[in-house]
Amino acid sequence: MVFLGNFVPIARAVIxxxxxxxxxxxxxxxxxxxxxxxxKGLYELGVEVEENSELDLxxxxxxxxxxxxxxxxxxxxxxxxxxxxxxxxxLERMAQFELTLLDWAEEHRGARKYVAFADKCWPAFPKEFxxxxxxxxxxxxxxxxxxxxxxxxxxxxxxxIGACVTADAVTLLDINNSVPASLWEKEIKGKFSYQLTDTxxxxxxxxxxxxxxxxxxxxxxxxxxxxxxxxxxxxxxxRGTLEGDIAPxxxxxxxxxxxxxxxxxSYIAQGEVLPVATGSFGGIGVFAIPEMGRFYRHVxxxxxxxxxxxxxxxxxxxxxxxxxxxxxxxxxxxxxxKALPYPTENPWS
Numbered sequence: 001m002v003f004l005g006n007f008v009p010i011a012r013a014v015i016x017x018x019x020x021x022x023x024x025x026x027x028x029x030x031x032x033x034x035x036x037x038x039x040k041g042l043y044e045l046g047v048e049v050e051e052n053s054e055l056d057l058x059x060x061x062x063x064x065x066x067x068x069x070x071x072x073x074x075x076x077x078x079x080x081x082x083x084x085x086x087x088x089x090x091l092e093r094m095a096q097f098e099l100t101l102l103d104w105a106e107e108h109r110g111a112r113k114y115v116a117f118a119d120k121c122w123p124a125f126p127k128e129f130x131x132x133x134x135x136x137x138x139x140x141x142x143x144x145x146x147x148x149x150x151x152x153x154x155x156x157x158x159x160x161i162g163a164c165v166t167a168d169a170v171t172l173l174d175i176n177n178s179v180p181a182s183l184w185e186k187e188i189k190g191k192f193s194y195q196l197t198d199t200x201x202x203x204x205x206x207x208x209x210x211x212x213x214x215x216x217x218x219x220x221x222x223x224x225x226x227x228x229x230x231x232x233x234x235x236x237x238x239r240g241t242l243e244g245d246i247a248p249x250x251x252x253x254x255x256x257x258x259x260x261x262x263x264x265x266s267y268i269a270q271g272e273v274l275p276v277a278t279g280s281f282g283g284i285g286v287f288a289i290p291e292m293g294r295f296y297r298h299v300x301x302x303x304x305x306x307x308x309x310x311x312x313x314x315x316x317x318x319x320x321x322x323x324x325x326x327x328x329x330x331x332x333x334x335x336x337x338k339a340l341p342y343p344t345e346n347p348w349s
Contacts (some may be wrong), residue, residue, distance in 0.1 A: 004276060005195075006319070007217060007269075008320050009011070009164065009165045009166070009167070009316070010319050010322045010323050010326065012164045012165070012167075013161050013164035013165050013319075013323045014323060014326050014327065015178070016114055016160065016324060016329060017046060017047060017157070017160070017161065017164075018043055018046040018165040019112055019114055019288060020046075020047050020048070020113075020114045020116065021047070021048040021049070021050060021109055021110065021112035021114070021115050021116075022042070022048070022049050022050070022115075022118060022156050022157060022158060023050045023052065023108060023114050023117050024049065024050070024051045024052060024117070024118045024119065024120075024151050024259065025052050025054055025056065025057040025117070025118075025119045025120060026052075026053065026057075026119060026120025026125075026151050027053075027120065028151045028153075029120070030151060033106055034159065035260045037153070037257060037259070038260065038262050039153065039220065039258070040078065040160040040258065041154075041159065041258030041262060041264040042154075042258070043063070043080070043162070044318070045157075045264065045327055045328075046286070047108075047157060048112055049069065049153065049155065049158060052331050054120055054124065054125065054128075057100070057104075057127060058129065060103075060104060061096060061097055061100045061129060061143065062316070063100075063102070064096045064099050064100045065096060065099075067099055067327060068097060069095075069099055070075075070092055070095045070096055070099065071095075073095035073098055073099060074091040074092060074095045076229050077091055077095065077135075077139075078091065078095065078329060079219050080139075080210060080325075081210065081217075081218065081219060082304075083216070083276040084100070084218075085218040085219065085261070086218065086219040087178065087239055089130055090219070090239055090240060091127070093131045093240075094131055094135060094136050094240060095254050096179070096262050096282060097129065097131070097133060097136050098136045098139060098140070101136070101140060101145075101147070102140075102145075104195060105145065110173050114160070114183070115145060116145060116146045116147070116148070116156040116157065116221075117137075117145070117146070117147040117148065117156060118147070118148040118151045118152055118153045118156040119149070119151065120149070120150065120151045120153065121133050121134070121137075121149050121150065121187055121205075122222075122225060123225070123229065125235055126222070126225060126229065126237045126240070126324075130236075130237050131237055131239055131240035132205065132206070132222050132225070132238060132240030132241050133147075133238075133240060134206035134207045134222075134240055134241040134242055134283075135150070135206060135219050135240050135241065135242045136210045136240075137207045138171075138206070138207050138208055138210060138241055138242045138283075139209070140177070141159065141163075141169055141170060141171060141208075141209050142169040142210070146159035146160050146163060146170060146172070146290050146297060147199070147207070148172050148230055148305060148308075149172060149188060149204060149205070149207055149308070152172065152306070153307050154255070154256055154257050154258060154306075155172045155215075155306075155308045155310060156172075157217065157256055158172075158173070158254060158255045158256050158309075158310035159310045161253065161256070161310075161320070161323060162252070162310050162311070162312035162316070162320070163312075163349070165312065165320060165323065166312050166313070166314050166316055167205045167213055168312070168313060168314065169209040169212055169313070170310060170311060170312050171204070171207060171208040171209065171246075171283070171310075171311045172204065172207060172308050172309070172311070173202040173203055173208070173283075173308070173311055174203045174204055174307050174308060174309075175200060175202065175253070175296075175300065175307060175308070176200075176307045177200060177201035177203050177284075178199075178200055178201065178334075179196065179199040179200075179201055179286055181196060181285075183276070183278075183279070184199060186195045187274075187275065187276045187277075187286075188286070188288075188337070191284050193199065193273060193289065194274075194288045197293030198288050198289060198291065198292045198293065199274075199276065199286060199287065199288045199292065200245065200286065200287050200289075200292060200296075201280070201285070201286060201287070202253075202281070202285050202287045202309075202311065203283070203284040204281045204282060204283055204284075205222050205241045205282050205283070206220070206222070206240075206241025206242040206282055207283060208242065208246055208283040209243060212246060212247055212249070212313055213242070213244045213245065213246055213283065214246070214247050215246055216244050216245070217242060217243065217244030217283075218242075218244060219237040219239070219240065219241070219242055219243075220239070220241055220242075220243040221235035221238045221241060222238045222239075222240075222241050223281050223282075225238045229287075233266075241283070242283055243281060243282055243283060244283065244289045245277060245278050245284060245285055246273050246284065246285030247273065247285075248273050248274060248275040249271070249272065249273050249313045249314075250270070250271075250313070250314055250315045251271055251272055251273055251311050251312065251314070251315075252268060252269070252270050252271075252311070252312045252314065252315060252316050252317050253269045253270075253271065253287070253289060253309045253310070253311055254266065254267060254268040254269070254309065254311055254312070254317075254320055255267055255306075255308070255309050256327075256329065257305055257306065259303075259304065260272060260336055263331070264328075264329050265282065265303065265329060265332075265333070266324045266329050266331065266332050266333070267295075267299055267300070267303075267305065267332070267333040267334065268320050268324075268333075268334050269286050269292070269295060269317075269334060269335040270289070270315045270317045270335075271287060271289030271290065271292070271312045272287070272288055273285040273286065273287055273288075274287070274288050277333050285333045289335055290335060290337070291335050291336065291337060291338065292335065294336070294338075294345065295334075298342035298344055298345055299333040299335075300340070303331075303333070310314075317334070346347070
């Protein structure tokens with residue numbers, strides 16, 4: 001029975017992938033390899049892809065104006081966030097968008113049982129829709145319907161697999177932000193068994209589900225886009241991000257990715273979110289993974305992985321490894337200990 005219990009999340013993920021449709025909105029940005037990877041690997045995994053324009057989404061959003069379900073969704077958003085943690089005048093716009101995505105999933109799933117999204121969220125989105133989509137994306141992710149930022153199709157697939165394995169909410173974060181040395185010296189050194197190079201800031205504008213964030217999380221505005229699109233003035237359509245520190249937790253950082261030759265590869269690394277205040281903006285946390293510096297150099301950079309990584313809020317590397325094997329992935333990298341050098345690592349370094 002123990003063996004069968006261990007196999008249930010693995011089977012759930014493999015069956016889920018074979019019955020998954022990923023729906024995208026918007027062209028994949030030129031400057032993001034995460035978004036421009038070939039979709040050949042998806043079809044080989046059995047995943048169906050439906051690509052749509054942002055205009056399709058805008059038309060569907062406008063058609064939901066005045067939807068009778070909007071007040072109920074607004075009330076649910078207000079209950080989730082709590083008094084003073086959201087913009088009351090923004091709820092109707094966000095609720096309208098949430099219903100748009102949920103209806104699109106139902107109407108376009110076709111023969112597939114499950115749906116995930118990969119949407120273009122900037123720079124045109126906020127001005128045309130009237131808000132940032134991050135908070136709505138976080139709400140769908142908490143229900144097992146990941147919505148990946150920046151049309152990151154493989155990010156959406158990775159998130160979905162983690163949701164199947166853990167039966168819990170997941171997120172997608174940037175992995176290319178370092179922890180300031182001053183913060184490490186003050187809050188981490190001597191308190192935790194991590195070197196500075198073991199740590200990084202897991203960050204995104206605000207797509208992490210509220211159930212995985214600290215109590216001070218709130219719907220806010222995208223600081224960078226406010227400066228670019230609203231000249232740093234009183235935020236209006238750049239509001240809608242879910243911001244705050246990510247709560248301390250065990251995590252598994254992982255990703256499936258197709259390279260330019262059409263080969264699907266993956267990585268898995270277990271670690272934790274530290275109970276350290278970031279002092280920054282967005283949905284963000286101080287992450288720690290043993291030997292992260294070497295892993296970043298010899299796997300993430302060398303194998304040209306993109307800046308997005310999926311995050312499961314548990315140690316589930318064992319199950320993910322088996323899922324990737326059953327999906328036919330042959331290159332499954334992990335954060336190797338010092339005693340086990342990477343093939344390209346200088347043994348005398």
